Each structure stands twice: as C-alpha cells, then as structure tokens.
Amino acid sequence: MTTADGFGTQKIERPYSLGTDRADLYSGTGVVAPLKDLLAPSGDGDLISSNVTSPNIEETIFSEEESLQTISPLSTPPMVTCDDFALAFDIDGVLMRGGQAIPEAVDAMKYINGANPYGLKIPYIFLTNGGGKTEQERCEDLSRQLDVEICPGQFICGHTPMREMAAKYNTVLVVGGEGEQCRIVAQKYGFKDIITPGDIIKTRQDTTPFRKLTDEEYKNSKMLDLSKTHIEAIFVFADSRDWAGDQQIILDVLMSQGGHLNLRSETHDEGPPIYFSHNDVVWSTSHDYSRIGMGALRASLEALYKAVSGKDLNSIAFGKPQVGTFQFATRLLQKWRSESHGIDKPPSTVYFFGDTPESDIRGTNEYNEIAENDWFSVLVKTGVYKDGTTPRFEPRQICDNIFDAVKFAVERQQENALKNSAVEDLTKVDPSQVRN
Numbered sequence: 001m002t003t004a005d006g007f008g009t010q011k012i013e014r015p016y017s018l019g020t021d022r023a024d025l026y027s028g029t030g031v032v033a034p035l036k037d038l039l040a041p042s043g044d045g046d047l048i049s050s051n052v053t054s055p056n057i058e059e060t061i062f063s064e065e066e067s068l069q070t071i072s073p074l075s076t077p078p079m080v081t082c083d084d085f086a087l088a089f090d091i092d093g094v095l096m097r098g099g100q101a102i103p104e105a106v107d108a109m110k111y112i113n114g115a116n117p118y119g120l121k122i123p124y125i126f127l128t129n130g131g132g133k134t135e136q137e138r139c140e141d142l143s144r145q146l147d148v149e150i151c152p153g154q155f156i157c158g159h160t161p162m163r164e165m166a167a168k169y170n171t172v173l174v175v176g177g178e179g180e181q182c183r184i185v186a187q188k189y190g191f192k193d194i195i196t197p198g199d200i201i202k203t204r205q206d207t208t209p210f211r212k213l214t215d216e217e218y219k220n221s222k223m224l225d226l227s228k229t230h231i232e233a234i235f236v237f238a239d240s241r242d243w244a245g246d247q248q249i250i251l252d253v254l255m256s257q258g259g260h261l262n263l264r265s266e267t268h269d270e271g272p273p274i275y276f277s278h279n280d281v282v283w284s285t286s287h288d289y290s291r292i293g294m295g296a297l298r299a300s301l302e303a304l305y306k307a308v309s310g311k312d313l314n315s316i317a318f319g320k321p322q323v324g325t326f327q328f329a330t331r332l333l334q335k336w337r338s339e340s341h342g343i344d345k346p347p348s349t350v351y352f353f354g355d356t357p358e359s360d361i362r363g364t365n366e367y368n369e370i371a372e373n374d375w376f377s378v379l380v381k382t383g384v385y386k387d388g389t390t391p392r393f394e395p396r397q398i399c400d401n402i403f404d405a406v407k408f409a410v411e412r413q414q415e416n417a418l419k420n421s422a423v424e425d426l427t428k429v430d431p432s433q434v435r436n
C-alpha cells in the first residue's frame, strides 16, 4: 500500500519522543478474517522454584568425586532477571471482555508486578487496536479495572499514531466513537479544525434522510458554511455508531472535489485521503460470537465506493499488524523501561499476548523477522481465537488465559537463565580436567 499523500519517509514529530517513519505506519497489507470467525462462538503450570537445583552438568563430564573437587556448585546463580525480557499486551479478549476484566487478568497483573516466585517487577506495555477515548482516560479505566496503576507512557491505542498527522492537516472529518469523545481526542492531539458527521447533519439534515440527531447531539454539533468547508483528510478514530450515516458522509467527502463538500468530482477520485485507526474485522466482546469492527466498516466502504464510482478506494490503516505499529511499540517500551525501571539496554525477548491471530499473532511474527530482538507471540483462548480451531497465523505458544501466559513467559525465561548459566560455567572449565 502506498501513502496517499506522497510524503512517505518524512521524519515527523512523535509522541513520547519516539522515532518512526511515516512510511512504516502506512505500509503493510490489510487483514481479512475468515467467515468462520464471524460464525464461530466467539491450569497453573508448576513454577520452577526460586531455589531450584541447577542441572548437574558436572555429572556429564566428571566422576562424582572429581566434580566435588572442581567446579561444583555452579558459580553463577541461575536466576531470571527482569532486565532481559519485557511483556506487551493486547487488551480486548486478553485482559478485558465486554467492558469487564477477564478474571485471570487481575492475577496476571499482580504476578508481573512482583507477586511471583522471583519477586520480579517486569516492564510491560499495552498495544491495543481499540480507541475512542484519550490515552489518559483509557489508562484510568484500565487501572481501575485491573487494580494496577497504568500510565499513558506504557499505552498505545489504535489512534495514537494519528496525533502525528495534526501538523499535516488543518480541517479534518473525524468519525466514530461515543458522542463527542473522538472530537475531544483529536483536539488533544492538536488537530485545529475538527468536523464530525453530526456537524454535517446539523447543517444539512437531508444529508442522511433516515438519521436524526438527538437533542444532545444537536446541541454539541456545530453549524458549518458548506461553501467554505474544505476537508483535507478523513480519520476513522473509533468504531462507527451509525454505519449508514457515517458511510454516506464519508462517501460524499471521498467523491468531492478535493474535500469541498458542495463540489462533486466528475471522476470521483479527487477526494482527500482516509485513515483508519486499525483494521480488525472482528473483535471479542461479552457476546458469545465475535462482533464486526472497524475493519468490516473499511471493507464495506471500499465495496460501496467501488459500486458507486467504479474505482478502487485506497485507504490507510494504522494499528496491528502493521510493522510500523510494532516499531512504535519497541521505542515506547525502550523509553518505559528506562524511565520506570532504570534499564537502558533493550530486552532480548518481548512476549506479545494477543487473542486475534490476524492482527496480534501475524503482527508479532512478521515484526520478529526484522526486529533485532526476539518478539515471541503468545495466543490466549479468551477472545477471538477459539480453542480447537486452527489459527490462520500460528503463534509460538497457546495458553488458556493471560495468567497462564505470563507464568509461561517467566518460566521460559527462568529455564533460559538456567541453560545460559550452565553454558557459562562449562566455558570456565579447564579443558585438561575434562575426561575424553
């Protein structure tokens, strides 16, 4: 996919002083969920003790008597540390479902914040495609629901990268979300002139013949001078609450002459670019079956545009599985580890916990192929993915829930620490003492 505005690799100002090329954020392919996902109904492992006995490496090299006289016990304590790994969480279907915390999520948060056999406080971030509120508000909600303090500095949602577009566009159409929430988010991102579908309906009610604004919506919406309104870009910040009305208005803008609402393009392809904060076709809620999301709106809009104009719509999606989103996350994690944990080196391994193979697992696996460290994908069974089905994108580990998943990660790190410790000790052995 190419950039619609042609400023592909330009460096831009970043939230949290993070570095990401725009081209990274705009690249990548869309996600298509299998139809069966729309139709499908949406044990603690034994922990390795903190005083675990090291593998008796000596026995493989020396007799018992010789080993006692030489290098036993191992000189390096084989303990996992929090310097070497980090965690990244999807939220819906992993920690939350239908606005409620998944029961195991609270225990998982306690576990990674020190309530584990090693007393580790492990650095972690959240990387969700969801949105519709400011990062600050989302963190306050999550902190309350998960009973742990979460800061905006460890949080990326679908529309977070959109703040970088505020300097590029003056007048923008912002779509989706509850009430005025997304207008407020866009204002906080620095967008100057924000128009919502409500503003357009208030100004000209026959824009959407079957959609009437509520009194509250009418009061919050603003009257426009359509002869002077020039929309430079369309941003779908969060899920639409009114597909029919929003699609009609988006289509009007896409088919306008350069975003001038009262001018229709004869070729139907002179409209402004359209950006989606993510491309998840389905997502996990409290319903038994997965619900359609923003990716479904995108697919629907592309089909509509094709049917009406006869042309293909080039739209742009942020969020997982785009590689740029994971690069963004890498920099966020680095900054968070440094500021909150005093760790200045990058982690060797980042465990990513998600419930959607098409975004979480695909994104993690594809990013792992180019990342300097190991991004390890873990799929949980509490969301979009259903036990017994074959995920379209294969994770490196599947766990029942997020508590099991974080314990798996810590246990794996401990096992790796043991192996590395053993190897280090072997390298210290005097070769002359080794029996051939």
Ligand SMILES: [Mg+2]
Pocket: 090, 091, 092, 093, 094, 284, 354, 355, 356, 383
């Ligand atoms: Mg999810």
